[in-house]
């Protein structure tokens with residue numbers, strides 16, 4: 510069994526970011542014993558702190574990732590750091606998710622592809638990423654998508670094609686659309702026959718109440734664990750063999766048709 514801990518963090522605007530980093534470090538330490546620990550999207554600045562994005566952006570070698578590397582080393586676990594505001598050497602800003610292994614090495618990064626523009630300044634301030642990938646983890650080949658990406662199944666198919674068995678989803682998903690969060694995390698797990706480990710933010714940021722409900726969904730769509738609405742750590746023991754077993758027992762993915770084939774088949778029934 511692989512023990513996973515989802516650390517569902519609140520990021521109130523009244524808390525200085527450096528203090529938050531320390532407090533979150535303590536929460537991560539409380540998750541000791543887990544093989545994989547996950548954090549939400551942009552927990553350091555708070556996703557909705559758009560006015561502070563430029564000031565709080567850091568390089569991949571900055572304090573937030575360095576703190577995560579130390580936490581992972583201390584606990585001897587994989588740490589999905591959620592996402593942080595990355596400033597590239599060229600000065601671009603990205604919403605970048607990071608996976609760190611137990612030696613403290615950054616083994617995977619993912620730049621959010623679908624930056625959010627609805628009642629959000631993210632699309633205006635950040636540059637979208639363009640690619641997905643996977644890396645070895647205690648839950649098999651693992652990739653990531655961030656928050657809004659959940660609404661775009663093509664990203665998930667690309668992850669499947671990249672070999673993903675598990676996808677981490679750091680998020681700052683508002684409570685107002687919690688029903689979509691639940692529906693889409695389950696739909697993506699069933700569609701791709703994957704494990705979805707989704708860590709959302711909690712609490713209130715400005716005018717927005719975050720949804721909580723961080724969750725683990727298995728490839729059958731069963732919710733193995735779910736957090737409540739407040740700051741908390743949710744633990745879950747997962748059999749990493751569940752993905753291979755589900756894909757072998759109910760081999761839906763074997764029956765996939767590619768887009769080219771589907772268009773050709775549709776043309777056959779159109780009047781000439």
Ligand SMILES: O=C(O)CCC(=O)C(=O)O
Nearest residue numbers: 625656657681682683686
């Ligand atoms: O799609 C949604 O409803 C929420 C998306 C979001 O808040 C985000 O991408 O940060």
